[in-house]
Amino acid sequence: MSKPFLRFEDGKISLGGKDLMVQSANLSITPTLEPERVYGDLDLSIVGAKTEFVNFAATAGLRGKLDISFVITAEFFKQNNTINSIDRLFEIKDGMSEDPIDGNIVGRYLFDNMYLNNFSFSISPFQVIQANASYDIYGTILKTADRRFQELSIDPAHGLKSFGEVKASNTNMDTANKKQFEVSKLNYNISEKEIYLKFSEEPSQNINPTINFYLNNFENTLSCVVWTLLAENVICLDSSTVLSGE
Amino acid sequence: MTFSNYEQTIVVNNTALSGVVNVNGSYGITEKPIKVAGVGFIDAFVNGPLEGNFSISRKMVSRDPILDLNVVGQYAYDENEISGSILYDNNTKGFGFTKGRITRYAVNCTVGDLPDIETDITVFGDLGSGILIQEATKPHPAIQFTDQASISINVSDFSTDAVTDFSFSRALNLQPMYAIPKGTEAEWYADSKTTYENHDPIQIDTIYPIETDINFTMIVNEYEVRQTKDRLRAAPESDVVIQIKDSKTKEVINSFTGVKARLISESITSSVEGEMSISLTYKSYETLHNPVI
Numbered sequence: 314m315s316k317p318f319l320r321f322e323d324g325k326i327s328l329g330g331k332d333l334m335v336q337s338a339n340l341s342i343t344p345t346l347e348p349e350r351v352y353g354d355l356d357l358s359i360v361g362a363k364t365e366f367v368n369f370a371a372t373a374g375l376r377g378k379l380d381i382s383f384v385i386t387a388e389f390f391k392q393n394n395t396i397n398s399i400d401r402l403f404e405i406k407d408g409m410s411e412d413p414i415d416g417n418i419v420g421r422y423l424f425d426n427m428y429l430n431n432f433s434f435s436i437s438p439f440q441v442i443q444a445n446a447s448y449d450i451y452g453t454i455l456k457t458a459d460r461r462f463q464e465l466s467i468d469p470a471h472g473l474k475s476f477g478e479v480k481a482s483n484t485n486m487d488t489a490n491k492k493q494f495e496v497s498k499l500n501y502n503i504s505e506k507e508i509y510l511k512f513s514e515e516p517s518q519n520i521n522p523t524i525n526f527y528l529n530n531f532e533n534t535l536s537c538v539v540w541t542l543l544a545e546n547v548i549c550l551d552s553s554t555v556l557s558g559e
Numbered sequence: 560m561t562f563s564n565y566e567q568t569i570v571v572n573n574t575a576l577s578g579v580v581n582v583n584g585s586y587g588i589t590e591k592p593i594k595v596a597g598v599g600f601i602d603a604f605v606n607g608p609l610e611g612n613f614s615i616s617r618k619m620v621s622r623d624p625i626l627d628l629n630v631v632g633q634y635a636y637d638e639n640e641i642s643g644s645i646l647y648d649n650n651t652k653g654f655g656f657t658k659g660r661i662t663r664y665a666v667n668c669t670v671g672d673l674p675d676i677e678t679d680i681t682v683f684g685d686l687g688s689g690i691l692i693q694e695a696t697k698p699h700p701a702i703q704f705t706d707q708a709s710i711s712i713n714v715s716d717f718s719t720d721a722v723t724d725f726s727f728s729r730a731l732n733l734q735p736m737y738a739i740p741k742g743t744e745a746e747w748y749a750d751s752k753t754t755y756e757n758h759d760p761i762q763i764d765t766i767y768p769i770e771t772d773i774n775f776t777m778i779v780n781e782y783e784v785r786q787t788k789d790r791l792r793a794a795p796e797s798d799v800v801i802q803i804k805d806s807k808t809k810e811v812i813n814s815f816t817g818v819k820a821r822l823i824s825e826s827i828t829s830s831v832e833g834e835m836s837i838s839l840t841y842k843s844y845e846t847l848h849n850p851v852i
Contacts, residue, residue, distance in 0.1 A: 325597025335596045384593060420596075438737035438757065441591065441604050461597045469593065471604060476740035476753040495738035495761050529738075529761070 324420035325460040326381065328427070328448075332462050334384040334469070336443075340419050342454055345373035377450030379419065379427065385434060385444045385470040414448070421459050426452040433502035434470075442470040479526070498527035568650060568695070569615065571625060571643035575695040577702065578618035578673075582645055584654055586611030586686045608737055608758070611682035613643070613656055619666070619674040619803065622700040623813055633845075636661040637731065637765055641680065644691040655691035658684025660763055665728040666801075666815060670707045674803060683735055683760050703812045709804040712775055714841075715797045720782050723836065725775035727801055727815045729845075735760035768844035773799050773817045779827075779835040794821045799841050817843035 326335040349370040352362045415425040427448045434444035479486045479496065486494035502523050569576045591606035627635045644655030659680040668674035712722050738761045742753030799817040804810060820843035829835045 321594065321596055322599035323597065332597070334593070334598075334601075336594065338596060384595070436739055438739055439605055439608050441593065441606070464595065464598050464601055467593065467601055469604065472739065473605060476742035476747070478741060478743055493761075495741075495757075497736060497738050497761075499739060 319420050319459055323459045323461050325418060325462055326420070327416075327418040327460075328381075329414040330416050332464075333381065334386060334464070334467060335381050336384065337382045338419055339380045340377065340422065341379075342375055342377040342450070344375055345371060347372050374451055375453060377424070377454065379417075379448040379450060380445070381448075382443060382445050384467065385442050386467050413451075417450075418457060418460065421456055422454050423457040424450055424452065424454040426450060431502070431504045433500065435501070436472055436475050436499045438472050438497070440472045442472065442475065493529070495529045496526050497529070500525040568646040569643070570646060570691070570693075570695045571615075572641050572697070573695050574624040574697045575699055576615065576617060576624070577699060578620040578676075579615060580618060580675075581614075581616040583614045584611065584645070584656070584686065585613075586682070608683070608735070608760070609686075610735075611656060611686035613659060613680040613682060613686075615676075615678045615680070617676040617678075619676055619813065620704060621702050621812065623676060624697070624700060625661070625664070625678060626813065634664075634729075636664070637769065637845075640684075640763070642684075642691055643680075644693075646692065646694070650694050651692065652688070653690075653692045654688050656680070656682040656684065656686045657690060658682065658759055658763075660733055661731060662733060663728065663730050665726065666813075667724075667726045668710060668803075669724040673705065674710070681733065683763060703805040703808075703810070705803050705812060706806040709806045709809065711802045711804075713798075713800045713802070715799075716795060717782065717797075719775075720777040720780040723776045723778060725773070725801060727817075728772045730770055730772075732766040734764045734766055736762045736764065765847075767847045771817050771820070771843045771845065773801070773815075773820060773841040773843070774838060776836050776838045779837055782837060796821055797841070799843075817841050818845070819843055 324338075326333050326338055346369040349367045350364040351367055353365040354362065356363050413425065414427040414429070417424050417427050427450045429446065430449050431447040432444065433446075434442055436442055477496070477499070479494065480489075502525070569579045569582055586609060588605060588609055589607035590603040592603045593601050595601055625636060625641075629635045629638070640657075641659045641661065642655070642657045643659065644653045646653040659682045661678060662681050663677070663679040665677045666674050667677070710722075710725075712719050712725060738757045740753045740757045741755040746753055796819040799820045801815045802811050803813050805812055820841035822839060823842045824838075824840040826838045827835065828838070
């Protein structure tokens with residue numbers, strides 16, 4: 314007997330033909346509908362015609378959104394059966410294209426025409442690195458059979474195995490600050506924005522990677538070029554300090 | 560081969576402790592199961608730093624070497640790390656810890672008993688066998704015993720009646736700060752260990768105020784329970800001083816003070832089996848560098 318509700322264990326999530334280690338997903342579809350009204354018969358009490366509702370009419374295509382939270386493994390960033398190096402992990406934009414991602418399955422739904430909108434992950438000490446991605450979906454969503462897959466073991470990216478080095482103008486931050494320099498948390502985020510260029514009908518993608526460090530000291534990160542092991546030519550845009558008694 | 564109690568030595572900060580009744584050491588790792596859509600559970604991974612716990616129960620038989628004061632007269636353990644070990648087999652084997660911080664220090668006493676000292680320690684560094692296997696290097700304080708006639712409790716705003724028991728407890732909340740490992744580009748490509756794995760906290764902050772709870776029970780003589788609404792209108796502050804003296808020389812062995820403590824509860828007990836007694840509970844707060852006045 315089939316189960317009416319989909320179990321988590323049977324809801325495989327596959328994007329662009331790749332099975333992902335997704336821990337939570339949120340798929341939503343929004344049709345763009347507006348009520349269609351026509352003028353009706355003459356109504357002498359108002360000395361005019363009343364409008365009548367006929368139906369809802371679509372004014373634009375279906376638009377959907379997929380938000381996923383997943384565990385990063387080396388396989389996720391594999392291209393042409395070659396595992397990406399860490400350099401490519403942080404330069405995701407080089408591996409990205411403006412082509413739609415097709416052949417996507419989320420539980421019992423199948424759809425094409427998906428575009429990455431936002432990707433982020435954070436590194437904290439002693440924690441499995443959790444990534445989040447947000448996609449825009451255009452077009453139709455089809456129903457499909459629920460699926461599952463087997464994964465006997467994974468080797469996820471973990472705060473215990475990850476490390477980095479922050480330099481200011483190619484100088485190690487410990488040296489630059491003349492005091493111990495520590496990063497307690499790192500957030501990496503890239504977002505795509507559609508930019509309409511003058512005289513162009515097609516939107517162009519603008520990819521903005523940003524890194525947020527939670528540091529013990531930011532003296533020499535101000536107005537300088539920060540270079541990390543993993544990302545080059547990052548400009549410090551904002552530094553702030555927070556004090557809280559809580 | 561087994562080791563009896565007289566073959567074991569408890570060393571804390573290079574001083575062998577006396578009067579130890581019980582020591583427990585443990586550590587734990589927190590894990591988080593990974594569950595994936597379409598698969599279910601796959602594996603569990605470390606989700607927090609390794610932290611251990613050490614608890615020591617003692618009878619008070621000397622000045623407590625753990626209660627050393629810093630230059631401004633505060634307990635050194637409020638901000639400083641401690642280390643220690645349980646040594647056995649002629650002090651050649653042991654179970655030790657580093658980077659420990661005291662999270663609770665309590666003294667309890669009832670008439671007819673020596674005061675009990677309980678010390679809870681959270682370990683942020685190494686914990687296990689083979690760590691700090693070395694004999695105490697600091698001299699042990701002179702052995703001193705107290706008796707019920709040599710213990711006094713003074714409350715600044717009234718005279719206490721005959722006290723039958725007391726408890727004094729200081730609890731510290733700690734916040735360890737951990738950092739992401741640091742390494743170099745060369746270490747990354749060599750797939751080698753990082754220079755700074757940062758498994759231990761970079762800094763351990765004491766979250767102030769430190770709360771001190773003092774409770775004592777008196778046989779009712781002169782004291783009268785106060786009216787509860789008096790407490791709402793004004794919460795008078797009292798200094799509560801507990802002094803434990805040597806039964807022979809009357810020299811103070813250990814002294815505990817609740818500065819500007821507020822009476823937060825009173826209870827009265829009357830039964831056919833004994834005298835009427837009143838139990839008073841005081842609470843005081845200690846700050847880092849903003850004294851409570």
